[in-house]
Amino acid sequence: MKNMIKPLLLALSGVTVALVTxxxxxxxxxxxxxxxxxxxxxxxxxxxxxxxxxxxxxxxxxxxxxxxxxxxxxxxxxxxxxxxxxxxxxxxxxxxxxxxxxxxxxxxxxxxxxxxxxxxxxxxxxxxxxxxxxxxxxxxxxxxPGAMFYRKDLTDKAGVTEADLTKSWESYIEAGKKVKAATGAYMLGNAVDIKDIYIRSGLKDGEGIYFDKKGQPLVTSARFAKAFELAKAARTAGIDGKIGAWSNEWTEGFKRDRIASQMMGAWLNGHLTNWLAKESAGKWRSAQLPNNSFGYWxxxxxxxxxxxxxxxxxxxxxxxxxxxxxxxxxxxxxxxxxxxxxxxxxxxxxxQPIEYLGGQKARQQWKVAADKIQAIAVDKYDPVARDVVNAELEKVLEQNKDIKTALADAQATLKKRVRR
Incomplete structure (x- = not known):
C-alpha cells in the first residue's frame, strides 16, 4: 500500500481540488x-x-x-x-x-x-x-461486463469446446446436454439466467429493457418471447439445477462440481477465487456470452x-x-x-494472466465486452417489472403455462401496478 501513495498523488493533480468549507x-x-x-x-x-x-x-x-x-x-x-x-x-x-x-x-x-x-x-x-x-x-x-465462466475440465470430459458454448443459445443448450450426460453436472444454476441475458440483447443506446420511452411495458415483444422459449428449452433439456443465485445450494454447487458454467459480471472471478470455488483454481475459464451477446451484471x-x-x-x-x-x-x-x-x-x-483462470488473460476479454455494452435507459419501475416477469416465467417453467399467455398476463399486471 505504501507504494500506492506516490502515483496517487501524481494522478490526483488533475482531479482533486482543495477542500474549502x-x-x-x-x-x-x-x-x-x-x-x-x-x-x-x-x-x-x-x-x-x-x-x-x-x-x-x-x-x-x-x-x-x-x-x-x-x-x-x-x-x-x-x-x-x-x-x-x-x-x-x-x-x-x-x-x-x-x-x-x-x-x-x-x-x-x-x-x-x-x-x-x-x-x-x-x-x-x-x-x-x-x-x-x-x-x-x-x-x-x-x-x-457480462462473461460466461465455465469449468474447462468438465467440458473437456464431455468433448465440448468453447465454441460450442458461445456459438448460439441452441448450441449452448446442446452442449449442456453432453456435459450433464458425461459429468452429471448441470450446465447452469438456473434457466432464468438465459432469460436475463436475452432480454438485454440487441438493444440500442437509450432503449429500456422493460419500458419504452413513454413508460409503456414491452414484455409482450418478440424479445421476451424468445427469452422465455430459450429458458424453457434449457429446463426441458434438464441442464439447469433450478437453483437460485446466492442461495446455499448455489454456493455448494460450485464447491461440489455440480455447476459447469455461470453467466454473470466479470467480478464473479473474485468470488470464485476467494470463496465460491477456492479448490477449483486452474479449472475455470472465462468466455464471452453465447450468441454474440453483450450485457452487464x-x-x-x-x-x-x-x-x-x-x-x-x-x-x-x-x-x-x-x-x-x-x-x-x-x-x-x-x-x-x-x-x-x-x-x-x-x-x-x-x-496480466489470471492464475485462477489457468493463466488466461481474461481482463482483455472483459474490456471487449465493456466496449460493446449499450447505454440502456433505466426506469424506476424496473425492479417491479423484473419481479412480475420472473413470476410469470416461473409458471412457464414449473407449470407449463403458455408463453404468450404468461407474457400477456405480465403486461396486464404491470399496467395495473405501474401508474404513470
Whole structure:
C-alpha cells in the first residue's frame, strides 16, 4: 500500500481540488460518513488511508450493512430525511429507483458539474444513474461486463469446446446436454439466467429493457418471447439445477462440481477465487456470452443525499473513488471490480494472466465486452417489472403455462401496478 501513495498523488493533480468549507480554513477537521455494503465496502476501506494521506483534514467513517439491509436502510433514510450518510453507495439494481426518488443531489449541476467527466467513463454507466429529467444522481465507480465462466475440465470430459458454448443459445443448450450426460453436472444454476441475458440483447443506446420511452411495458415483444422459449428449452433439456443465485445450494454447487458454467459480471472471478470455488483454481475459464451477446451484471455508484451535512467533502471523496486511475486499479486488483474509468480500463494491468483462470488473460476479454455494452435507459419501475416477469416465467417453467399467455398476463399486471 505504501507504494500506492506516490502515483496517487501524481494522478490526483488533475482531479482533486482543495477542500474549502464555508467560513473555515482548509485544515479544519471534517468528518464524512460513507454508507456501503460488501464487497464494495472493501474498496472504501482501501481508499481511506490513501485519501487521508492527501487530505489529513478529512476523517472518513464507514458504515456497512449487508446488501439488502443497506438498500432498505437507504430507502428509508431518503424517504424520511433521517440517518442519511454524506456518501451513499448504490447498486445497479437500485439506481433507477433511487435516481427517481428526488432525494439525491443532481451532480450535473454546480458545484459538481460532473457532466464534464462523462467521456472519461464507460458510455453506458452515466445513463444508468440519470433520472427522467436528465439529472445525474450518482457517479459510477465500477461496472459489470457480462462473461460466461465455465469449468474447462468438465467440458473437456464431455468433448465440448468453447465454441460450442458461445456459438448460439441452441448450441449452448446442446452442449449442456453432453456435459450433464458425461459429468452429471448441470450446465447452469438456473434457466432464468438465459432469460436475463436475452432480454438485454440487441438493444440500442437509450432503449429500456422493460419500458419504452413513454413508460409503456414491452414484455409482450418478440424479445421476451424468445427469452422465455430459450429458458424453457434449457429446463426441458434438464441442464439447469433450478437453483437460485446466492442461495446455499448455489454456493455448494460450485464447491461440489455440480455447476459447469455461470453467466454473470466479470467480478464473479473474485468470488470464485476467494470463496465460491477456492479448490477449483486452474479449472475455470472465462468466455464471452453465447450468441454474440453483450450485457452487464451490476455495477456500483456513489451518490450524495440532498440533506447530507458535508457535501463538498463528500464530492471530493467520490471523485477520488471514481475518477482517480490508481484508486480504480486498486479496487480492480483487490475486488475484481471492473473500473468504470476508461483510463484504468486501458492500463497494462489488463494484460496480466489470471492464475485462477489457468493463466488466461481474461481482463482483455472483459474490456471487449465493456466496449460493446449499450447505454440502456433505466426506469424506476424496473425492479417491479423484473419481479412480475420472473413470476410469470416461473409458471412457464414449473407449470407449463403458455408463453404468450404468461407474457400477456405480465403486461396486464404491470399496467395495473405501474401508474404513470
Amino acid at each position: 464555508a467560513g473555515a480554513s482548509a485544515q479544519t477537521k471534517v468528518t464524512i460518513t460513507v454508507a456501503s455494503f460488501p464487497d464494495l465496502d472493501r474498496g472504501v476501506k482501501a481508499a481511506i488511508p490513501l485519501y487521508q494521506k492527501l487530505h489529513p483534514e478529512v476523517e472518513i467513517k464507514l458504515a456497512s450493512l449487508a446488501y439488502p439491509d443497506h438498500h432498505t436502510a437507504m430507502t428509508t433514510a431518503l424517504a424520511t430525511g433521517a440517518n442519511l450518510p454524506d456518501v451513499m453507495a448504490v447498486d445497479n439494481d437500485f439506481i433507477g429507483k433511487f435516481a427517481e426518488s428526488g432525494g439525491l443531489e443532481d451532480l450535473s449541476k454546480a458545484p459538481y458539474n460532473a457532466m464534464q467527466y462523462r467521456s472519461k467513463v464507460a458510455k453506458f454507466s452515466y445513463p444508468q444513474a440519470m433520472s427522467g429529467t436528465g439529472a445525474l444522481n450518482a457517479m459510477p465507480v465500477d461496472i459489470g 451490476g455495477g456500483s455508484f456513489y451518490a450524495i443525499p440532498k440533506k447530507a451535512q458535508n457535501k463538498a467533502a463528500a464530492w471530493e471523496f467520490i471523485k477520488f473513488l471514481t475518477l482517480n486511475k490508481e484508486m480504480q486499479l486498486e479496487a480492480f486488483r483487490k475486488l475484481d471490480a471492473f473500473p468504470s474509468l476508461i483510463e484504468a480500463q486501458n492500463d497494462a494491468f489488463l494484460d
